[in-house]
Amino acid sequence: MIPAVERSKIIELIRREVVPAIGCTEPIAVALCTARATELLGARPERIEVLLSANILKNAMGVGIPGTGMIGLPIAVALGALVGRSAYQLEVLRDVTPEAVAEGRRFIDEKRISIALKEGIDEKLYAEVIVSAAAHRAVAILAGGHTRFVYLERDGAVELDERCASANASDEERSVPLSLRRVWEFATESPVEELRFILETKRLNKAAAERSFEGDYGHGIGRTMRCARERQVMGDSIFSHILSYTSAACDARMAGAMIPVMSNSGSGNQGIAATLPVAVYAEEIGADEERTIRALMLSHLTVIYIKQSLGRLSALCGCVVAATGSSCGITYLMGGGYDRVVAAVKNMIANLTGMICDGAKPSCSMKLTSGVSTAVLSAMMAMDGHCVTSVEGIIEEDVDRSIRNLTRIGRDGMCETDRMVLDIMTHKE
Helix, strand or coil, rough: CCCHHHHHHHHHHHHHCCCEEEECCCHHHHHHHHHHHHHHCCCCEEEEEECCCHHHHHHHHHECCCCCCCEEHHHHHHHHHHHCCCHHHHHHHCCHHHHHHHHHHHHHHHCEEEEEEECCCCCCCCEEEEEEEEEEEEEEEEECCCCCCCEEEEECCEEEECCHHHHCCCCHEEEEEEEEHHHHHHHHHHHHHHHHHHHHHHHHHHHHHHHHHCCCCCCHHHHCCCHHHHHHHHHHHHHHHHHHHHHHHHHHHHHHCCEEEEEEEEEEHHHHHHHHHHHHHHHHCCCHHHHHHHHHHHHHHHHHCCCCCCCCCCCCCCCCCHHHHEEEEEEEECCCCCCHHHHHHHHHHHCCCCEEEECCCCHHHHHHHHHHHHHHHHHHHHCCCCCCCCCCCCCCCCHHHHHHHHHHHHHCHHHHHHHHHHHHHHHHC
16 A cells, blocks of 8 residues: 555645636636736736737637636636636636626727737746736736746736746646556555545536536537437447536536536546546446545546646647546446556557647537547457557557657647647638
């Protein structure tokens, strides 16, 4: 068993990375940054200047903002200034009202907000907000994490300056050394009472899916899969239930519903895909609470482990990582041991590597559905003794090296893909 001190560090890591969020975390991070800058200013801003990394911009262009019925950054920025509270973190816009939205629209119409790309930075997750009113000015900068402030200033008086450390923002994560074997040991051997908090991911994300079934959100993929016509094609099965619940939660979130979900590594969709396939499968097979807890923990910690080397934002769709986590959890629930989980991970990497991220948007639910479909297939293959071998593609005998190959492609190899995707998105006719 992992020593208690080390278990405590891993639990702290999980509690940092698995947190509630309302709305897509990129525009919400910008709203959070705006709220913090406004709090520093101490007054309603007359002007707001926003400078963003390309990945933040990409992920915020086409997604609904909770409680507004609107898409994109301007309304998120306006509401961050008008009703946002930085203490709420990724739920910064929880106090939005119709009156605030109307006021935010006026703020936009009066052209008080400017949004541009921040030039000359390597950080993929970067938001800088400069607010001004009368003769006063305040600046807030987020970098390296959706809630990680690295610079705060008002009228030239600096309250915080950790900008030089922003490039090493993941050092805190890496201070907890992980491997897939370590993840497995933690999830399957730790005292279950220490892990019980992970059940909150099931409660929150399942509630989001069930609320989505009652509404009409995004492309309605979750509801579509529950219709009679679709059931004739896919059947009324564990598999179809996994897909419908996962896509439904994403449908609502990407459409801007005021529905909280439990995120993972700064992404609500990753939290959904790491949770619901495992939770639904556990319920369908009648797994007891302890096995459900351990399966969910295995899934979420696998995601955190892979994201440590991939980074928070990349050209690789986050569902690839999150679905890999859920495949591990499902394999465990099927009765698989560590070797079977290793096989599931390799099967996932062999299949989904290369799926691009072209921003947060309603059609993300289609990608989650593809990722989760592969997660179930990979688990079934693993349980039948089938594993992609080290002579095939980017898979190596060592599973952790296979994971590094995946993250190297997503982090380094797809940089030009990232630039091209953003260019296409910003030059549409």
